[in-house]
Amino acid sequence: MTDNSLVSSGIPGLDSILDNLTKGDNVVWLSPSIKDYSRFVTPFVKQAIHDKRKIVYFRFASHENLIPEECRPYVDEHKLEAGVGFESFTKEVYSEVERHGKSVFYVFDSLSDLLYEWVTDAAISNFFMVICPFLYKLETVAYFTILKNYHSFETISKIRKTAQVLIEVFNREGIHYVHPHKVFGKNSPTMFLPHECKDEENFIPIDNSYQATKLSSTLCSVNRSILNRSLDSWDRIFMEAEKFGQDRDKQSDSEIVNRIIKALMGRDEKILSLVKKHFTVNDLLEIKNRMIGTGFIGGKAVGMLLARKILHNNNYEKWEKQLEPHDSFYIGSDIFYTFIIYNGWWDIFMEQKTDEGYFSAAKKLENLIMQGDFPEDVQDEFHEMLDHFGQYPFIVRSSSLLEDGFGNAFAGKYESFFCPIQGTRDERFEDFIHSLKKIYASAMSKDALNYRIERGLKYEDEVMALLVQRVSGSYHGYYYYPHAAGVGLSYNTYVWSKDIDPDAGMLRIVMGLGTRAVNRIEGDYARIVALNNPSLVPLSDKDNMFKYAQKDLDVLDVRSSGKHMISFFMLDKENIPFDLNWIAERDFETMRRLADSRGKNKDIWVLTFNRLLKSEFPSIMSDMMNTIEKEYECPVDIEFTLSFLDSESYVINLVQCRPLQANASDAKNIKVKKSAGDKILIET
Numbered sequence: 001m002t003d004n005s006l007v008s009s010g011i012p013g014l015d016s017i018l019d020n021l022t023k024g025d026n027v028v029w030l031s032p033s034i035k036d037y038s039r040f041v042t043p044f045v046k047q048a049i050h051d052k053r054k055i056v057y058f059r060f061a062s063h064e065n066l067i068p069e070e071c072r073p074y075v076d077e078h079k080l081e082a083g084v085g086f087e088s089f090t091k092e093v094y095s096e097v098e099r100h101g102k103s104v105f106y107v108f109d110s111l112s113d114l115l116y117e118w119v120t121d122a123a124i125s126n127f128f129m130v131i132c133p134f135l136y137k138l139e140t141v142a143y144f145t146i147l148k149n150y151h152s153f154e155t156i157s158k159i160r161k162t163a164q165v166l167i168e169v170f171n172r173e174g175i176h177y178v179h180p181h182k183v184f185g186k187n188s189p190t191m192f193l194p195h196e197c198k199d200e201e202n203f204i205p206i207d208n209s210y211q212a213t214k215l216s217s218t219l220c221s222v223n224r225s226i227l228n229r230s231l232d233s234w235d236r237i238f239m240e241a242e243k244f245g246q247d248r249d250k251q252s253d254s255e256i257v258n259r260i261i262k263a264l265m266g267r268d269e270k271i272l273s274l275v276k277k278h279f280t281v282n283d284l285l286e287i288k289n290r291m292i293g294t295g296f297i298g299g300k301a302v303g304m305l306l307a308r309k310i311l312h313n314n315n316y317e318k319w320e321k322q323l324e325p326h327d328s329f330y331i332g333s334d335i336f337y338t339f340i341i342y343n344g345w346w347d348i349f350m351e352q353k354t355d356e357g358y359f360s361a362a363k364k365l366e367n368l369i370m371q372g373d374f375p376e377d378v379q380d381e382f383h384e385m386l387d388h389f390g391q392y393p394f395i396v397r398s399s400s401l402l403e404d405g406f407g408n409a410f411a412g413k414y415e416s417f418f419c420p421i422q423g424t425r426d427e428r429f430e431d432f433i434h435s436l437k438k439i440y441a442s443a444m445s446k447d448a449l450n451y452r453i454e455r456g457l458k459y460e461d462e463v464m465a466l467l468v469q470r471v472s473g474s475y476h477g478y479y480y481y482p483h484a485a486g487v488g489l490s491y492n493t494y495v496w497s498k499d500i501d502p503d504a505g506m507l508r509i510v511m512g513l514g515t516r517a518v519n520r521i522e523g524d525y526a527r528i529v530a531l532n533n534p535s536l537v538p539l540s541d542k543d544n545m546f547k548y549a550q551k552d553l554d555v556l557d558v559r560s561s562g563k564h565m566i567s568f569f570m571l572d573k574e575n576i577p578f579d580l581n582w583i584a585e586r587d588f589e590t591m592r593r594l595a596d597s598r599g600k601n602k603d604i605w606v607l608t609f610n611r612l613l614k615s616e617f618p619s620i621m622s623d624m625m626n627t628i629e630k631e632y633e634c635p636v637d638i639e640f641t642l643s644f645l646d647s648e649s650y651v652i653n654l655v656q657c658r659p660l661q662a663n664a665s666d667a668k669n670i671k672v673k674k675s676a677g678d679k680i681l682i683e684t
Helices: 012-018 034-050 069-074 086-100 111-118 121-137 153-162 209-224 233-242 248-252 255-265 269-278 281-289 299-314 316-322 333-342 346-352 360-369 376-389 425-442 446-454 542-547 588-598 617-632 662-669
Strands: 026-031 055-059 075-079 105-108 141-147 165-172 175-183 195-197 203-205 328-331 394-400 416-419 464-470 474-476 479-481 484-489 506-510 527-530 552-557 563-567 584-586 605-607 636-644 650-659 671-674 680-683
Touching: 012 175, 012 195, 012 203, 026 034, 026 121, 026 153, 034 055, 034 069, 034 105, 034 141, 034 165, 055 086, 069 075, 086 121, 086 333, 086 346, 111 121, 111 141, 121 141, 121 153, 121 233, 121 333, 141 153, 233 255, 233 281, 255 269, 255 281, 269 299, 269 617, 281 299, 299 316, 299 328, 299 394, 299 464, 299 617, 299 650, 333 346, 333 376, 333 464, 346 360, 360 425, 360 446, 376 425, 394 425, 416 425, 425 464, 484 617, 617 636, 617 650
Parallel strands: 026 141, 026 165, 055 075, 055 105, 105 141
Antiparallel strands: 165 175, 175 195, 195 203, 328 464, 394 416, 394 464, 474 479, 479 552, 484 506, 484 636, 506 527, 552 563, 584 605, 636 650, 671 680
16 A cells, blocks of 8 residues: 555554554454444545545435435535446446546445345455455545345355454444454454444454353354354245246236346346246246356347247146257356456457457457456366266357347357367366356457447446256267257248248258358358248259259267267268168168269268158157247247157257347248349338
């Protein structure tokens, strides 16, 4: 500190215990009530006014105003809305502190009150770990409180490590006590003993064993009665929600359930209304049980889960039989903030939110993210998830707050990575962490940032959650892949024949990973399917159909990271793990020519998907998308895989669903007609 001048708390007895406060002190009061905190705020504010200090009061809680009425003309009150979320709230406080500069005195409302909007303790500790060092740097003195038995031991521990002063307040039989737990840079024989507050002048240490034991035993007895005191607020609110069970009528009126939905499922009002309609308490509890960290699970995860719930609620027996169960984990958005704060990058993160640093600071973060570390407790949870998947391949997918919502797809802007390696536990962990960091870094890519500008989202909170999914498929030697996969649109925007009904939808389907259906590959082709007329192809003859068939497929090779391309013609078809006739047929003409010219008898297969498209599959897919579209009240875009169980049956895994974006959905209002000459006019 450049100025170590002492500061009075306004209470002589407390000053005597602490040897006064010091500029830079962040003082946290661990209080049983707001009233107890207020007893220490009032003299602090009055003393600061007397000493002609600049005082700022951050007002955001529902409890009573902490500043005495007669002092308010001398205090700069700054009102905040916790409902804007952790990032915007923290940014506003940070900016306000920066604006006021050095040596300012601050009073904060109870941080525990933020739990009503934020739900999670991680957000509280992250806020404090950002603001406290900044206040210390500016040589301020700030008062905070957290209410006792509201927060987990882990949260209090993080706050204690960050604060300069932590003082517990308690009452016993009408007598008030203070117990300093931490006073940075100071010590005395009795400083860290409980003190009886006889009056403002006299704070008497409990310095004999009889009184100390009697007081301690009473307090321990009280604390033991609070069974959930070590739980995070996140855990407690889910425990309360669990009481509602399967009573849907009760759930719909439950404030707790609505708070969970808002804290877990995002801010898109259209999506949230569908979640409230289709999800039960048990559904939310199941999501929580599969979460690492806390916060939002992101748009991609919500879209996948919501689509599945819509289908099950529409026809449970049908879709329970037809859909492959998903095996997913969700890495909450608070982990992203924790990662940024833990590595000391919040200043750069705030710089990136400015016009001047929007691209330059993002580039710094994009590079730094690949070098960052995760807290040990987070790494432990990652290891537990990886142990669950074992040696099965999985994919780590971006699932940001704004992603896959109404109007904002972020398609191709953020990364997703396959993790197929079958190496040691440490090798699999390193591969996963590398993939995770690359997705975090993609949130700072120039492409993603420009997309946000184009969509008017530059100043919106955008935080990255992650969806981790077991890859559907089976092993074929060293290769692992789904038997078929693709994308579907509930409204067909590619109408090449008058026999096509756009409302029936369309598919792009491939063998292997669906990446070749999502991303069009030059020189290779997915099968395009008009679902009302699946046998129809945009080609004139069978030769062209074979010519424009899929020739390569994307697979996972368990010996190395990422996806790999292999030739379908080089694939060992003798040991293929399903009946190939479902998706391919022999090219007898080519086989005959080969036998005539080279004397070789060899099966030549071409991927046509004809047998599959003659089964119930097209109607199943059309029904699936139309059912979801009806609830969304707009066309939808899905990704899926298909796995054969035996020679006659298969299951479908719905891995992604989102509203079809405006450029496609608007196609319903577009008419195309021929006019004079060869011109085409577009009428909207």
